[in-house]
Every structure is written in structure tokens, then in C-alpha cells.
Amino acid sequence: xxxxxxxxxxxxxxxxxxxxxxxxxxxxxxxxxxxxxxxxxxxxxxxxxxxxxxxxxxxxxxxxxxxxxxxxxxxxxxxxxxxxxxxxxxxxxxxxxxxxxxxxxxxxxxxxxxxxxxxxxxxxxxxxxxxxxxxxxxxxxxxxxxxxxxxxxxxxxxxxxxxxxxxxxxxxxxxxxxxxxxxxxxxxxxxxxxxxxxxxxxxxxxxxxxxxxxxxxxxxxxxxxxxxxxxxxxxxxxxxxxxxxxxxxxxxxxxxxx
Numbered sequence: 001x002x003x004x005x006x007x008x009x010x011x012x013x014x015x016x017x018x019x020x021x022x023x024x025x026x027x028x029x030x031x032x033x034x035x036x037x038x039x040x041x042x043x044x045x046x047x048x049x050x051x052x053x054x055x056x057x058x059x060x061x062x063x064x065x066x067x068x069x070x071x072x073x074x075x076x077x078x079x080x081x082x083x084x085x086x087x088x089x090x091x092x093x094x095x096x097x098x099x100x101x102x103x104x105x106x107x108x109x110x111x112x113x114x115x116x117x118x119x120x121x122x123x124x125x126x127x128x129x130x131x132x133x134x135x136x137x138x139x140x141x142x143x144x145x146x147x148x149x150x151x152x153x154x155x156x157x158x159x160x161x162x163x164x165x166x167x168x169x170x171x172x173x174x175x176x177x178x179x180x181x182x183x184x185x186x187x188x189x190x191x192x193x194x195x196x197x198x199x200x201x202x203x204x205x206x207x208x209x210x211x212x213x214x215x216x217x218x219x220x221x222x223x224x225x226x227x228x229x230x231x232x233x234x235x236x237x238x239x240x241x242x243x244x245x246x247x248x249x250x251x252x253x254x255x256x257x258x
Contacts, residue, residue: 112141222250
């Protein structure tokens with residue numbers, strides 16, 4: 001009877017240990033599966049983060065490309081507008097050039113007419129350095145004829161000459177020039193009062209003025225001592241830089257007699 005009872009106990013014991021072993025093995029497999037699942041989840045999350053980062057990079061790149069495209073389109077529009085403005089300016093410049101070309105082609109005729117008029121004024125006006133002023137006009141015309149400088153610059157020099165002539169009318173001063181007194185050519189001091197009157201003084205003290213006659217200008221000596229003293233006083237005043245004041249002078253006005 002004792003032997004029959006021990007067999008089931010042994011079987012139950014063995015079965016219990018077998019169940020414990022199976023349960024332990026199952027628990028071990030579950031832990032391993034849990035770790036693997038956690039690792040897989042971590043990899044998935046990492047991959048998901050990488051994918052989102054890539055997507056963000058691609059979206060940023062697309063936005064940058066869109067902005068660049070917009071900038072390029074705006075730049076093209078600006079260039080197109082600038083090109084239109086340049087074409088319009090070119091058309092206006094061409095039109096202006098054609099008009100200016102017509103003017104330039106007619107400019108030499110105007111310059112020569114002006115030079116001729118200026119020569120007449122210089123010859124008929126007060127005899128102040130007449131030869132020098134006429135020589136300056138001849139040089140301007142030579143530059144025009146020889147084509148040494150463009151007509152526009154020639155016209156500019158003509159205008160400069162006119163301004164110099166106008167300045168002569170506003171200024172008084174002492175100068176030197178050659179005059180014809182009787183039969184003699186003399187280098188004398190001259191006192192010019194604008195372009196109204198001009199007086200001379202020779203190195204030996206003779207004084208006089210320029211008087212306009214029917215056949216042109218003549219240099220006349222002052223004979224009276226009082227008039228000679230007055231003219232000498234004018235020279236002394238101008239030499240002392242006294243250019244304004246009251247002077248009594250024998251006067252030969254332009255276009256008239258003393």
C-alpha cells in the first residue's frame with residue numbers, strides 16, 4: 001500500500017517542477033519580447049523623428065526655392081521695366097540727337113555771323129587793344145574752319161569773348177598798348193573808363209585821349225596845361241587804386257567829339 005501511494009506524489013512533484021520550468025521559460029520569453037518591442041518602438045520613434053526632420057528640411061527647401069523664385073520673378077520684372085525705360089530714353093535721346101544734329105549743322109553759320117558782328121563792334125568801338133581783340137576773333141574762326149574743335153566748343157569760346165567784352169564796359173583800369181600819335185608808333189600807358197573813354201600818357205609825360213572822327217579813331221594830345229593836369233590826375237588816381245570819385249576831364253565820348 002505504501003508503494004502505490006508514492007508514485008502519484010512523485011508524478012505530481014515532477015509535474016509541478018515541469019510547470020514551473022515552463023512558466024519560467026514563458027516569463028523569460030515575455031521579457032525578451034518586451035525588450036525587443038521597446039527597442040523596435042525606439043527605432044520607430046527615431047525613424048519617425050528622422051522622417052519628420054527630413055520633411056521639415058524639404059519644406060524649408062521648398063519655401064526657400066519659392067522665395068528665390070519670387071525674387072527672380074521680381075528681378076525679371078524690374079529689369080523689364082528698366083529695359084522699357086532705357087528704350088524710351090534711347091528713343092528720346094535719338095530724337096534729341098537728331099534735333100541737336102540739325103542745330104549743330106547750322107551752328108557754324110550762326111558762329112560766323114556772330115564773329116562778323118563782333119568784328120564790326122570791335123573796329124568801331126573804343127580803340128582799346130583793338131588788334132589783340134580782333135586776333136582773338138580770328139583765332140576762334142580758324143578753329144571753326146579747321147575743325148580743330150567741335151562747333152559747340154567754338155560757340156562756347158565766342159560766348160566767353162562776349163562776356164569779356166561786357167566786362168570791359170564795367171571796369172576801369174590802367175593798361176599798356178601801342179598807339180599812333182601823329183607819325184609815331186608809341187607804347188604808352190592808357191587809362192580806360194569802361195568803354196566810354198580812353199586816355200594815354202607817354203613815357204615823356206604827354207597826355208591825351210582817343211577821339212572818334214568820320215574816318216575812324218584818332219589819338220589826340222592835350223595841349224592845355226589844365227586839361228593835361230586833369231588827365232595826369234586820373235592816371236595817378238587809378239595807380240593808387242582810386243577807381244571811383246569826381247574827375248574833371250577832357251572827354252571824347254564814343255561816337256562824338258570832345
